[in-house]
Amino acid sequence: xxxxxxxxxxxxxxxxxxxxxxxxxxxxxxxxxxxxxxxxxxxxxxxxxxxxxxxxxxxxxxxxxxxxxxxxxxxxxxxxxxxxxxxxxxxxxxxxxxxxxxxxxxxxxxxxxxxxxxxxxxxxxxxxxxxxxxxxxxxxxxxxxxxxxxxxxxxxxxxxxxxxxxxxxxxxxxxxxxxxxxxxxxxxxxxxxxxxxxxxxxxxxxxxxxxxxxxxxxxxxxxxxxxxxxxxxxxxxxxxxxxxxxxxxxxxxxxxxxxxxxxxxxxxxxxxxxxxxxxxxxxxxxxxxxxxxxxxxxxxxxxxxxxxxxxxxxxxxxxxxxxxxxxxxx
Numbered sequence: 001x002x003x004x005x006x007x008x009x010x011x012x013x014x015x016x017x018x019x020x021x022x023x024x025x026x027x028x029x030x031x032x033x034x035x036x037x038x039x040x041x042x043x044x045x046x047x048x049x050x051x052x053x054x055x056x057x058x059x060x061x062x063x064x065x066x067x068x069x070x071x072x073x074x075x076x077x078x079x080x081x082x083x084x085x086x087x088x089x090x091x092x093x094x095x096x097x098x099x100x101x102x103x104x105x106x107x108x109x110x111x112x113x114x115x116x117x118x119x120x121x122x123x124x125x126x127x128x129x130x131x132x133x134x135x136x137x138x139x140x141x142x143x144x145x146x147x148x149x150x151x152x153x154x155x156x157x158x159x160x161x162x163x164x165x166x167x168x169x170x171x172x173x174x175x176x177x178x179x180x181x182x183x184x185x186x187x188x189x190x191x192x193x194x195x196x197x198x199x200x201x202x203x204x205x206x207x208x209x210x211x212x213x214x215x216x217x218x219x220x221x222x223x224x225x226x227x228x229x230x231x232x233x234x235x236x237x238x239x240x241x242x243x244x245x246x247x248x249x250x251x252x253x254x255x256x257x258x259x260x261x262x263x264x265x266x267x268x269x270x271x272x273x274x275x276x277x278x279x280x281x282x283x284x285x286x287x288x289x290x291x292x293x294x295x296x297x298x299x300x301x302x303x304x305x306x307x308x309x310x311x312x313x314x315x316x317x318x319x320x321x322x323x324x325x326x327x328x329x330x
Contacts, residue, residue, distance in 0.1 A: 240273025
């Protein structure tokens with residue numbers, strides 16, 4: 001029998017790559033997306049093979065219908081970015097927590113076989129252990145991180161109490177083709193690629209020595225598929241590259257000049273996933289190195305030609321609330 005999968009946020013960056021992979025596996029795919037940040041163009045090459053519904057999972061009355069006979073639910077729909085979560089925590093709570101709750105409630109009635117939740121490594125805040133294991137202290141630093149963590153708590157609770165078979169995957173610094181170009185200043189690759197196209201210097205936070213666990217999006221998609229196919233439930237896994245590289249090294253790979261801007265409160269010096277659990281239990285391995293990943297992005301750089309080009313002054317204005325609320329020295 002053909003597996004049927006429903007993907008919320010399936011027109012987004014990660015979601016569209018998951019759609020590609022599932023279709024290649026002959027899985028029947030339905031996408032739910034409100035297109036607030038997702039792009040229909042991300043699915044144009046494959047839309048004849050899938051079903052797409054424009055909807056808001058918080059309010060749509062057809063969730064039960066969309067979930068009819070569905071085997072897997074892959075929940076990627078969420079609001080991202082730090083600054084707007086500080087400015088509008090109510091909306092973030094509504095989407096990331098209430099939206100997850102409503103989807104879980106529908107899943108209880110639909111008898112699905114697997115619920116995959118896209119969690120965030122931001123739940124660790126400023127970690128004290130490297131590489132960081134799933135058992136590390138949970139310490140969200142801003143509302144986005146908190147609401148994603150609360151969504152994870154709901155998923156694990158519904159898995160335990162209501163027997164919705166669930167796995168939560170904590171993503172680390174996902175990058176790759178189709179990464180989001182709109183929204184408030186945040187994701188490093190979106191910022192740098194637009195700057196590169198505009199022949200502007202890269203805006204490097206602090207001295208650039210901070211390191212990140214950059215995880216290529218197709219590796220993330222394969223991790224999601226491994227989790228969906230597995231017999232495990234009520235589990236949490238880190239999904240990262242298992243390596244950490246500096247922003248300065250990323251600048252070397254992207255080739256360009258840089259300008260330094262002030263360090264930001266609430267950001268870790270290092271993100272570095274301990275992936276031994278997902279390697280051992282799901283037999284998943286990352287395959288794309290940072291060097292390979294950057295080369296693949298450069299080949300597709302025109303995708304970012306209409307992205308906003310950030311300058312130090314624009315960043316300073318956009319992030320003033322970040323410093324106002326998160327800087328413990330204020």
